[in-house]
Amino acid sequence: xxxSKLELEYVKELLEQRKYAELRDMLxxxxxxxxxxxxxxxxxxxxxxxxxxLPKEDAAEVFSxxxxxxxxxxxxxxxxxxxREVIEEMYVDDAVDMLEEMPAVVVNKILRHADVETxxxxxxxxxxxxxxAGSVMTTEYMSLxxxxxxxxxxxxxxxxxxxxxxxxxxxxxxxxxxLEGTVTLKEMFLTSKDTIIGDIMETNIISANxxxxxxxxxxxxxxxxxxxxxxxxxxNRLVGIVTVDDAIDVIQEExxxxxxxxxxxTPTDKPYISTGFFETYxxxxxxxxxxxxxxxxxxxxxxxxxxxxxxxxxLTAYIPMLMDTGxxxxxxxxxxxxxGISLDEIQFSDIFRIQGKEFLVALLCGATLxxxxxxxxxxxxxxxxxxxxxxxxxxxxxxxxxKFVGCSLPILAKKVGFDPAVMAxxxxxxxxxxxxxxxxFQFASHILGI
Amino acid sequence: xxxSKLELEYVKELLEQRKYAELRDMLxxxxxxxxxxxxxxxxxxxxxxxxxxLPKEDAAEVFSxxxxxxxxxxxxxxxxxxxREVIEEMYVDDAVDMLEEMPAVVVNKILRHADVETxxxxxxxxxxxxxxAGSVMTTEYMSLxxxxxxxxxxxxxxxxxxxxxxxxxxxxxxxxxxLEGTVTLKEMFLTSKDTIIGDIMETNIISANxxxxxxxxxxxxxxxxxxxxxxxxxxNRLVGIVTVDDAIDVIQEExxxxxxxxxxxTPTDKPYISTGFFETYxxxxxxxxxxxxxxxxxxxxxxxxxxxxxxxxxLTAYIPMLMDTGxxxxxxxxxxxxxGISLDEIQFSDIFRIQGKEFLVALLCGATLxxxxxxxxxxxxxxxxxxxxxxxxxxxxxxxxxKFVGCSLPILAKKVGFDPAVMAxxxxxxxxxxxxxxxxFQFASHILGI
Numbered sequence: 001x002x003x004s005k006l007e008l009e010y011v012k013e014l015l016e017q018r019k020y021a022e023l024r025d026m027l028x029x030x031x032x033x034x035x036x037x038x039x040x041x042x043x044x045x046x047x048x049x050x051x052x053x054l055p056k057e058d059a060a061e062v063f064s065x066x067x068x069x070x071x072x073x074x075x076x077x078x079x080x081x082x083x084r085e086v087i088e089e090m091y092v093d094d095a096v097d098m099l100e101e102m103p104a105v106v107v108n109k110i111l112r113h114a115d116v117e118t119x120x121x122x123x124x125x126x127x128x129x130x131x132x133a134g135s136v137m138t139t140e141y142m143s144l145x146x147x148x149x150x151x152x153x154x155x156x157x158x159x160x161x162x163x164x165x166x167x168x169x170x171x172x173x174x175x176x177x178x179l180e181g182t183v184t185l186k187e188m189f190l191t192s193k194d195t196i197i198g199d200i201m202e203t204n205i206i207s208a209n210x211x212x213x214x215x216x217x218x219x220x221x222x223x224x225x226x227x228x229x230x231x232x233x234x235x236n237r238l239v240g241i242v243t244v245d246d247a248i249d250v251i252q253e254e255x256x257x258x259x260x261x262x263x264x265x266t267p268t269d270k271p272y273i274s275t276g277f278f279e280t281y282x283x284x285x286x287x288x289x290x291x292x293x294x295x296x297x298x299x300x301x302x303x304x305x306x307x308x309x310x311x312x313x314x315l316t317a318y319i320p321m322l323m324d325t326g327x328x329x330x331x332x333x334x335x336x337x338x339x340g341i342s343l344d345e346i347q348f349s350d351i352f353r354i355q356g357k358e359f360l361v362a363l364l365c366g367a368t369l370x371x372x373x374x375x376x377x378x379x380x381x382x383x384x385x386x387x388x389x390x391x392x393x394x395x396x397x398x399x400x401x402x403k404f405v406g407c408s409l410p411i412l413a414k415k416v417g418f419d420p421a422v423m424a425x426x427x428x429x430x431x432x433x434x435x436x437x438x439x440x441f442q443f444a445s446h447i448l449g450i
Numbered sequence: 451x452x453x454s455k456l457e458l459e460y461v462k463e464l465l466e467q468r469k470y471a472e473l474r475d476m477l478x479x480x481x482x483x484x485x486x487x488x489x490x491x492x493x494x495x496x497x498x499x500x501x502x503x504l505p506k507e508d509a510a511e512v513f514s515x516x517x518x519x520x521x522x523x524x525x526x527x528x529x530x531x532x533x534r535e536v537i538e539e540m541y542v543d544d545a546v547d548m549l550e551e552m553p554a555v556v557v558n559k560i561l562r563h564a565d566v567e568t569x570x571x572x573x574x575x576x577x578x579x580x581x582x583a584g585s586v587m588t589t590e591y592m593s594l595x596x597x598x599x600x601x602x603x604x605x606x607x608x609x610x611x612x613x614x615x616x617x618x619x620x621x622x623x624x625x626x627x628x629l630e631g632t633v634t635l636k637e638m639f640l641t642s643k644d645t646i647i648g649d650i651m652e653t654n655i656i657s658a659n660x661x662x663x664x665x666x667x668x669x670x671x672x673x674x675x676x677x678x679x680x681x682x683x684x685x686n687r688l689v690g691i692v693t694v695d696d697a698i699d700v701i702q703e704e705x706x707x708x709x710x711x712x713x714x715x716t717p718t719d720k721p722y723i724s725t726g727f728f729e730t731y732x733x734x735x736x737x738x739x740x741x742x743x744x745x746x747x748x749x750x751x752x753x754x755x756x757x758x759x760x761x762x763x764x765l766t767a768y769i770p771m772l773m774d775t776g777x778x779x780x781x782x783x784x785x786x787x788x789x790g791i792s793l794d795e796i797q798f799s800d801i802f803r804i805q806g807k808e809f810l811v812a813l814l815c816g817a818t819l820x821x822x823x824x825x826x827x828x829x830x831x832x833x834x835x836x837x838x839x840x841x842x843x844x845x846x847x848x849x850x851x852x853k854f855v856g857c858s859l860p861i862l863a864k865k866v867g868f869d870p871a872v873m874a875x876x877x878x879x880x881x882x883x884x885x886x887x888x889x890x891f892q893f894a895s896h897i898l899g900i
Contacts, residue, residue, distance in 0.1 A: 033674050161640055167639070186611055189607055204480075223483060244698075245675040248672045251702070259785060263782050264781070264782060265782050272795065273795050273800065281815060288819060289819065292771060292774070292823065295770055296826070299767040299770055300767075307763075313756045313763075316756075317749040317752040317753045317756070319766075319770070321742060321749055323773065324773075325738060327777075327879070332715050332737075335715070337722070339722070340721065345721045346722070361734065365738055429777070433774065
């Protein structure tokens, strides 16, 4: 990171001093992805100037790795030839990704310059719903016929590889484009040239449907160690492939989404740093409002015991500790379960086993905390044994309830079709707060007789 | 998932009825990864029996995809020939992964049966520190010389591909094994057979060092869309490659680690579901204790204002709402920042920009919440305007402080070398609780004159 900052300063310096030959030289030796990142940091008005200094063979790749904001700036400034070059050189899935984020006027400007074939492919892909396998796939895969020999296949690959995003797993299709098998280039290398593809192809294929959730597709690729996965339509006709680099992006997006939901934020695709403050506000305020209103119930419990609290104000001092510990104990359980569900390690049928385990963990945690706290109450706070007993009994019971609620709610949420990630810290904390206060006052009124 | 459950029942049924021919038939048509998962669910005493029914060509692959517990059970039961077959068929990196988790007696049993070459490679890899690039790499890459022609390269690939984990990106090395360049099989396909490798190889190489953190390596692979990355030693000699399937595993592990730390759990590599209750207890209790002790300060603030609270017990009713809202507002900010840092989107130099944005977001959130709450206090709770003013002023200020603390601490933690994920909800909540109560009583004592 520090390196690219340094480069940026250097590039700005060269720009200012109009040392264009040097700049061109420097840009030539860089990885296109680093160049794309660098272009993201120069001022908009210098973007086109710098872009035009790129070696022609790198320009389209740099372009397709840039953020959508900068792509839009460039497209608005491009001449016709530049638009044509970029759209024809980009992989179709990258082009579709970009078009999905552009205003209609820019989309039209681009499509007007694409050739008929490209335009048709792009329009097909634009039809798939957001977050579906169809929306992240590319149509640039390598297809073979089962009656070809390996030599035929090699010849076909040699002729068409240039426009394919992946050629290492080839897809064998029937005349009606039904997916019949897969064969890797490695397998073809390891056999003789006159072997018939149909004889060596793998027919037990992991595939996905165009309408499958992209998250499921990415997880399957991770599970089965695939670098590409075939995407078929309802009639099992091959329509595209998803490549592993896109699968990794999907995995990271889904992780971000889970983490945001766990922190009571409405998830979006946009990175934090490039999201405006008003948009950030809109993602956060609904949850804060809902949780604030939920916390009202906790307040109502206190109000109910107002007169008792008037007599034993010392009880108030331990409310924050009880609430925080309950909340933390509950989130530990809920977050462990949410992650387990997200990694497909936990099923609904595990619920009793999990509750049993969490009960044991809670008993141990609760007892440890209660003992530590009892000592502190007696020797440091010097409260009466009765008060200490009320606080510590509440603590133990709160931890047990918190872990029980924390581990159960995400599994139940998943069962009824909600996203388990909602059942994380903020939600659990609100529930556990109310329960722990209720327990507290129950103990207090019975033991202290108020 | 449901499918594999069904299969399991069916397999158990066939086992019970000793229908071994049918079982063998069923196992033959399955994906090795599904079989490995299934074997993880059958009772240990049936494991060897089922394993021996696998088609010989699948057995080693199924074995290397199994969980370490089951691998150990099998190895203890294997005869000499079975051990030899498995260890020679497994990819070296998978073998090392497995050996790292086995007790010494099992490791010795395995190494005794490996051939000299394999044993040497395994021992080399076992030397690298945990979580380093060296510990996840494989030595089974395809190397070429720069003076070879494409035809020579094809010939070499054909001869040696069988024992390589990846052949699609080939690594060009000097006689002293220094990494000189990379060339993909696709590039070789697209050029004539008498082209010299040195003329088409890419010399601007993204590589990693054996001692680099595996997380950095995985992130670089994701960033540069690589399916393999070369790993070099201090003298730039090629010693191995990391493949993208392992990089995805690393990414998922690191995500789990971040999420666990955010929920105040000491992270481990082991899935929740296979972790015993005592181990789970040990991962959770230290943080609960630390956070409980921290919450003591919050209690101390209440104790200090005990007499005031005695006069205005109604103030107590709003403590949970203020604490929860502050905690939630703070975690929204901290978790957004922690994720941004983890995705390399946020640097230390962004701190002022972020604080400025969070201040605006906090102002909007705080004002919205305060207005909503003011109305509720007056019209539903029917408290006096003065009490409502104290509560809502505290609310606004708490949200501002919470977001400020929440966004700043993770960045500062990163700067001084701590893991930013520690600065998530539980920690922020504890700090914000104390601050919000302090603000509350300050307002109360000034406005209510207590």
